[in-house]
Amino acid sequence: MRVVGLMSGTSIDAIDAAIADLTLDGETVRLHPLGSVRARYDDDLREEIAAALPPAPTTMAAVCRLDTRIGQAFAEVAVAAIEHIGPVDLIVSHGQTLYHWVEEDRVRGTLQLGQPAWIAERTRVPVISDLRPRDVAAGGQGAPLVSLLDVLLLKGRPGIPAALNLGGIANLTVVDDHPVAFDTGPGNALLDAAAQQLLGAPHDEDGRAAARGSVIPELLDRLLADPYYARPAPKTTGKEHFNAAYLEPTSHAPDDVLA
Secondary structure: OEEEEEEEOOOOOEEEEEEEEEEEEOOEEEEEEEEEEEEEOOHHHHHHHHHHOOOOOOOHHHHHHHHHHHHHHHHHHHHHHHHHHOOOOEEEEEEEEEEEEEEOOEEEEEEEEOOHHHHHHHHOOOEEOOHHHHHHHOOOOOOOOOHHHHHHHHOOOOOOOEEEEEOOEEEEEEOOOOOEEEEEEEOHHHHHHHHHHHOOOOOOHHHHHHHHOOOOHHHHHHHHOOHHHHOOOOOOOOOOOOOHHHOOOOOOOHHHHHO
8 A cells, every 4th residue: 555644744844745655564554655756835834823822812713724825735745755756546634733731740732734625625535633632632742743653663672672753842752662652742843933032043953043042051040940741741831831932031042042
């Protein structure tokens, strides 16, 4: 079965498509990578998504527009993937996370936009979506989902292997007799927010500004005092908590803040 997987993370920089051939060998699923395609979000769509993210208020009209526009953008990437590799049997779309509802240390809901009907209509291929809500409904955290693949890839390796994913929100998968996966905290989310506030740039290109700076111990201590880090795993978080409003005004040099 040829499958296209569509994904965009909390950094909202691009849509990635991975194409693979999956076969069943007894009880083993074998995956043969066939290729990948990446397309950056249009600047206006990226700005519209960012404007709707917490803590900013939004409207149902904006949500409807985003659901449509993101779905159409995902559809175009799916078409590009099919043109790159040929016909496929299934498309799986993660969508774009806009909100992760965590209350009393429990995930109550999660919202990904990117209407899959646009993908199905454009490609005429069956589409599976709403992966995170299904996990939440089953009692899971809804994130991270990449841990399922991490376990398959790392199981059986010597020692206690682990995989760290540095996205907008960072997550860790530890694979031992009882695998565990959880969000460790902000990855690029706060770095990008600081770059936008202090540098007037969407991000710190290649970490150049941070490399020029020096860590500010008191700022680091304040950031690490956040109660989230002391919570036991499994746990999940998002830009509802770690966003631009989280960064207090500072008189320190921008390079040092980014470091």
